Amino acid sequence: MKTFRIGGVHPNDSKISRNCAIEVLPLPQTVYISMAQHLGAPAKPVVAVGDRVKTGQVIAEPGGFISAFVHSSVTGTVKSIGPRKDLAGNNMTHVEILVEPDEWAEGIDLSDTLVTEIPSDRQFILDRIKNNGVVGLGGATFPAHVKLNPPPGKTAECLILNGAECEPYLTSDNRIMIEQSSRIIIGAAIMKQVLGGCRTVIGIEENKPEAIKAMSDALAELGKCGAAYSGIEVMVLKKKYPQGGEKQLIDAVMGRQVKSMGLPIDVGAVVQNVATSLAVYDAVQKNMPLITNTMTVTGNCLPADRQHNYLFRIGFPLSFVAEQAGGVPQEVSKIISGGPMMGKAVANLDACTVKGSSSLLYMTAEQTVRKQETNCIRCAKCADACPMGLEPFLLNKLARNGMYDALEENGVHDCIECGCCLYTCPANIPLLDTIRLAKGDVIKIIRSRAPKK
């Protein structure tokens, strides 16, 4: 079984909600759709207060090259457009829509039939992906059309579908791979065609046997539908965090390493999440904009019957999702959106779901409160754990003293913020906090220097 070569940790995978089938959330009374649903420039609203919008209608246009369309997830009247606090409590423009019964925008195929025939026009596919606002759903929410359109001179040799879901607790990717396997594979075949028919690998960690079986079965079934489905394989990967990291997955699948500050396409790889593949299928075959995604509501403090995997639409208040899942238990001291390793603490439960929302994870005080920081004992556990081959203990020291030259020499900009160092540190040093900050500063310095050359 393959895996990446350097570092990594083995946290308990805690996939408690793995067997909970996806449930569709009902509609709340009001949705607040954020204009920052993706990496890059926030989208610009194109609707006005008082407008009536239909489900799937465009409500915001891209605000730059790295940006994406945003669509209304409901039918209703725009009540306000203005700042509202996001997950971290910072202001972001949201479009507030009063919800009415669904009325879908024209041109969207709502039928359940599986469309296996792939359009041959490459530009048509890319336009559909772009116009339907598809972004990478693996966490970074990078606009998908940009990634699928490699710059001239670079060709994709391998499309890797990321089904690793290495973050503990999260099970939404696992569930869609079990329940929507055919759609994911058609999505993969579409992306494969856009990239010029390269080899396609669906990487799944060994702790998801049901997903591996479902995907292999669906692949065998679709293999009969034509040549478009040949050259796609399911690859079982060893369980290790952060397997789902782009660079780690490329190493695991292709045995190639992306150089510092490089992009995956430099080594001929394009990585997309399985959820993105599902969104690509919907966008291309059904002309359905990306307004839904799957999220997990889980936690050790929840009983087995209150673990959920939900199909949500963008703009649902998190408090509404929590309410639908039976409320937040008393003993919860921290709620995390995303996985426990890389997710963000929810500072504001009135924040709303975005395209990339992947979970509401309930943690008790015992699980989350940071322990007292003590001195570094030079055990080098962090250096062993770092999947990028960095020396977190050193970077931490340099970062605290603001030694940017040395930080750059030691590759702080290569940090993927996976949190392995922090997880493994016996002295409870907040390594990631200091390194992340220094990384931002160093990248700014590198960028400011670039145009002068």
Next chain:
Amino acid sequence: MTTTIIWTIAILTVLGGLLAVILFLVAKRFKVEEDPRIDEVEKVMPGANCGGCGFAGCRAFAQSCVEAGNLDSNFCPVGGNDTMKKVAEVLGLEVKEKAPMTAVVRCNGSCENRPVINDYDGLKSCRVKAALYSGDTGCPFGCLGCGDCVAACQFGALSMDTGTGLPVVDQDKCTACGACVKACPKAVIELRNKGPRNMRVFVSCVNKDKGAVARKACKAACIGCGKCAKVCTHEAITVENNVAYIDFTKCKLCKKCVAECPTGAIHAVNFPVIKPKPAPTAAPAATPAPAPVAEPVKKEE
């Protein structure tokens, strides 16, 4: 034995002399001509090397002063006008006097005014905290209270008030070098005119949220109502993005806005306390309890 010592001394002496000559010649040949005035200017500088002037240190500042040939764009905030006069004397240049400045903390979100709504247990650093989220109160604009500014201050002019959780500026020690302004990730600290007899009026809030939202997060927030701007006769107050700002170059310290502000977000500091006016007007306003005592006293007089 003795010959070895003599030989050693002799060889080393000759070698030393030879190398000294070489060094002397090299130093002569490759001498870097430097304006002697740079040294002179550096001597009158405070020598804090704080970077408040925008240069790497006092020497770099001195060099820039000498090279520029005028002092229009150079100013040492630490030394102030006194130092600049000395620099001007050394260089034989003219210098414009600048009003002394001081750092001002524009946040009044004390624990009492701005309730804490979540616990932060990460690294005690404002920058780290700001990178993670908006902070442990409902206000995403105000002071984060981890003391990055205190750590940045080289003059010991800043300290955290444990009661309010906000930094306090000691105006006598503050040199207006601006290190705290740069250190604050929320841009809460601003350099303002120290003012005549240190009297200043400023808006102690940077919250850009709409009034109701800002007020919900903090009792002392500026709600952007614009009352202060209306009452100001000197056009010193502008309200932009739901927050008022007083231009200290226009403010005449009339304090009309201070009385008008419904949330008490406008602060007036170092004004002399006006003593309550004596007997005639004060008597009727006095509380009923001491009144009977006061009256007999008057009658006796």
